[in-house]
Amino acid sequence: MFEVTGSIQNFLNAVSRIAGLEFAGEEELAADEFDDNPEFYLLVPQLDALREIVSLWQGWQRTGSVPRNYGPWRHLFAQLRSVRPWGPADRVSPQNREYFRHSIDGAPDNELVRIEIELVFRAGGDVAQVAEATVAERIRQGGGAVIDRSRRPEFAYHAVLADVPAGEIRRIADLDPASLAGADPVASIVPQSLGTPIEAADRTPVDQARPAARLDDPIAAIFDAVPVQAHPLLAGRLAIDDPANLEARAVGPRVHGTAMASIVLHGDLNDPPSPISRRVYFRPVMYAPTLGDEIFDNDRLVVDVIVDAIMRMRANGGANVIVVNLSLGDQTKPFAGKISTWGRALDHLAFTYGILFLVSAGNVNDGIPLAEFANGAAFEAATTAARAEGTLRGIDAMKADRRLLAPADSLNALTIGAWHRDASTEVFRGASPFVPYDGEEMPNLSSRLGPGLRRSTKPDALFAGGRQRGRLDPVAAPPILLSHPLPSRFWGLKVAAPPENGTMGLHFTMGTSAATALATHSAHRIFDALEEAYPDVLAGMSLPQRACLLKTLLVHTASWRGSEAFIRSVIDSDEAMHHEHWRREVCRHLGYGFVDPDDAIACAGDRATMWATGTIEPEGSMTFDVPLPAIFGSNANPREVRATLAWLAPTRPGYLAYRAVKLRIPSFQADALEMAGIDTVTGQPTNSQSESGTIVHRRWRDERIGTGAATIPVHVQRERDQGVPIDEPIPFGLTVTVEMPGAVGVYDQILPSIQVQPRTRVRA
Structure with a gap:
């Protein structure tokens, strides 16, 4: 283990000079933002070599020098x-140490506990086979047993699921x-994956009917807990595709899968009907036991279940599925700087x-200390604005403990x-529970925070999740x-029960x-609108291009809705932060912003949305000339141009360039916006943060847009691949809107x- 000080890049350069050293997780070289002492692991081929490294280090500490012929080590040390x-x-x-201690508290030493060993x-x-056999023998000798195992070279995964005694x-x-x-062969030991339950309450009768799907061939799928298939909605x-027959084990209340299926099919039942055209593929990966929350199949490694489910889906009724809803997360695996195995798999x-x-960002219901108030009475007596500011300051102080749950860290x-x-x-x-941010558009108190790997924009977008209220510890x-746990007819999405x-x-x-689930419903509605308007174009489009197009259209209308002013007033009250810093802090809460599904789908006369899909070759680029309306040149009213680019990137697990391919929208050329003094607006993530993931979202707003120009060239560029070049063309989707x-x-x-x-008026 090497604990680094100073430049991460200098450390990387020093390692590259020494033959025989191999990183175990090179993508970790982007130090976690909450870790003052980043640690990196290198594989040393022999014990003697390890001893020599430690000896060299001890000599360096004593004398500040290394022996002759060991010059490269000087740069490393x-x-x-x-x-x-x-x-x-x-x-x-x-x-996880605390989790293990709590889970076996009072248990006899021979009671078996199921864990995952990566x-x-x-x-x-x-x-790899020798390493697995070594660990399996250690487990057997200790009185345990291997229950499941998996090795997936395609995303650098090797793990066993095992029962081990509580004493161990x-x-x-x-x-x-x-x-x-x-x-030695063990990388990590973690609890068995534990799903995230949902709360549901305030029962009402089935008081409505919704239109049925017209087509059988699904384009959307749900991986979730066994639903109530017979519910009239x-x-x-x-x-349903249930090869493990989890249906037979689902003897408790089927809350989670039923609710998610309801929202994917119909949206919020308090909204007007918004039917989708097709049946939805549903793969149960959890079930409701007699007592307690819905759980994963505990005889399988959940990552392996998801991989097998995707491969089976392609061959068993989901050949054209391009959207998969995973309203799931592993509450034992919050993001900590290194991408999760789930994330790598996705x-x-x-x-x-x-x-x-x-993928859902995850929920956290831990209490939020409000340190600036002496007691509950002082908080209740404060102004609405002071209470909102105090709430956000409390969350900001706890942000390291409120980060995404695996697999929400997935880049694609x-x-x-x-x-x-x-x-x-x-x-x-x-009077209680109360609205925590009265008058401000904000996430729910329990919604987990970003960013993702290498400070990428996470969460990507926020969709309606119920007007969750707060209450004080008495x-x-x-x-x-505390976030109020129970929804009701006063706050919440109405779903099948x-x-x-x-x-x-x-x-x-x-x-x-x-x-x-509401985002998945919206993606399906967008697909239906495109299929109605462009049936021939969509029919000839590859599945990856369809997926990229929906990805860009889902995010395209996202915006911060002015909430950045409120967040900045709390985390940067004296406006001393650099614009990259305060916008990154806003992005932690809002991602690219709030999405109103109707706004993402509706057609309006005062705007035009154009889209394109395709593939881009290594170091290739494309230019799209975006037409501007004549009305832009005839008055000085406010107008906006926004562009969203999305792609699916191949990955290299374990390497610094984990995201093997980067696309971007480079600065406009001399005849376009920047040269006219028009820059992107500040109410969005910075360009550098936006370009850390697989979505680029940029907005320009100025009365000079379109003055003297009939078109704006938008460039899509594939940067030079880092490491070994990727020969494959990369699918992308691009959406551009001009609006006055x-x-x-x-x-x-x-x-x-x-x-x-x-064929018909464009609705998306």
């Missing part, structure tokens, strides 16, 4: 604070070198199969947060703010799972300039 062998503390995180990934199959778990939690935590609308699957994964996926919004019209008259002083006393009904839910609020002629003036005309 100059970047280091410490060198030590990789040990138990590196394999078991402090959070091995150091070695490319050589023979070496205690030794692991205590970092005993003689335990599995001290075994779900019956005949789901193509990145691989997205690029290989041409799929847009929509869209990660969805929960917007404090729903369609309920019921008025709540009580005894804490200073007060602690499992039967109660033999009667089907509806109830309400909220959170990032619901918001993600209130100028109803914008659409009609631009339409004649478009080569491919819609």
Whole structure:
């Protein structure tokens, strides 16, 4: 283990000069923003070599020099604070040590506990087999057993699921070198994946019917818990594929899968009907036991289940699926700077199969200390503005503990947060629970925060997740703010409910799972609008290009809605932060912004939205000439141009250039906006942060746009691939909108300039 001080790039350069050193997770070289002492792991081929490195380091500490012929080590040691062998503390995180201690509290030593053991990934199959056999034998000798195993070279994954005695778990939690935590082949030891439940409450009768799907061939899928297939709002609308027969094990209330299916099919039932055209493919990956929350199949590694499910889907009724809803997360695996195994798996699957994964950011219900208030009475007596500011300051102080849950860190996926919004019209008259941000557009209190890998924009967008309220811990002083856990007809999305006393009904839910399902419903509506307007074009489009197009259209209308002013007033009250810094802090909460599904789909006369898809070759580029309406040149009213680029990137797990391909919209050329003094607006992520992921979203707003120009050239450029070049063409989607609020002629003036005309008026 090498603990780094100074420049990460200098450390990388120093390592590259020394033959025989191999990174175990080179993508970690972008130090985690909350880690003052970044640690990186290198694989040393022999024990003697490790001893020699430690000896060299100890000599360097004493004398500041290295022996003759060891010159490159001088450059390496100059970047280091410490060198030590990789040990138990590196394999078991402090959070998981506490989890293990709590889970076995009072258990006898021989009680078996199921855990996941991820091995150091070695490319050589023979070496990997020996490592797995070594760990399996250690487990057997300790009185345990291997339950499942998986090795996936395509995304550098090698793991076993095992039962081990509680006595061994205690030794692991205590970092005993003689335990599995001290075994050389082991990379990490974590609890078995634990799904995130949802809350649902306030039951009502089934008071409505919704149109059924017209077509059988699904383009959207849901991977979730077993639903109530017979519910009148779900019956005949789901193509269920349940090879593990989880249906037979789902004997408890089927809350999660039923609610997610309801939202994907119908949206919020408090909204007017917004039917989708096709049945939805549904793969159960969780089930409801007799007691407790819905759980994953505990005899399988969940990452392996998801990979197998995608491959089976392609061959078993989901050949044309391009959107997969994953309103799931692993509450034992919050993001900590290194991309999760789930995230790596989704990145691989997205690029290989041409799929847009929509993943929930995750919820966190831990209390938020409000340190600036003496007690609950002081908080309640404060002004609405002071309470909102105090709430945000409390969340900001806890942001390191409120980060995304795996697999929301996936680069190719869209990660969805929960917007404090729903369609309920019921008025709540009580004083508590209360609205935490009265008058401000903000995420729900429980919605987890970004950013993602290498400070990429996460969550990508926020969709309505219910107007979740807050309440105070009744005894804490200073007060602690809690997110109110129960939805109701006053705040929440209305969804199908499992039967109660033999009667089907509806109830309400909220959170990032619901918001993600609503995003999937919106993606399907966008697809239906495109298919109606451009049937021939869409039919000839590849699955990856369709997925990229939906990805860009989902994010395209996202905006911060002015909330950056409120957030900045709290985290940068004296406006001393650099614009990159304060906008990154806003992005942590809002991503690219809030998305109103109707706005993403509606057609309006004062704007025109153009889209393109294609593939781009290595170091290639394309230019799209975006026409401007004549009305832009005839007055000085406010107008806007926004462009969104999305792609699916191949990945290189374990390498610094994890995202193997980067696309971007470079600065406009001399005849376009920047040269006219028009820059992108500040109410969005910075260009550098936007370009860290697989979406680029830029907005320009100025009364000079279109003065003296009939078109604007928008360039899509593929940068030179880092490391070994990728020969494959990369699929992308591009969406550009020109808009002048209130100028109803914008659409009609631009339409004649478009080569491919819609069969009907374009709705997206």
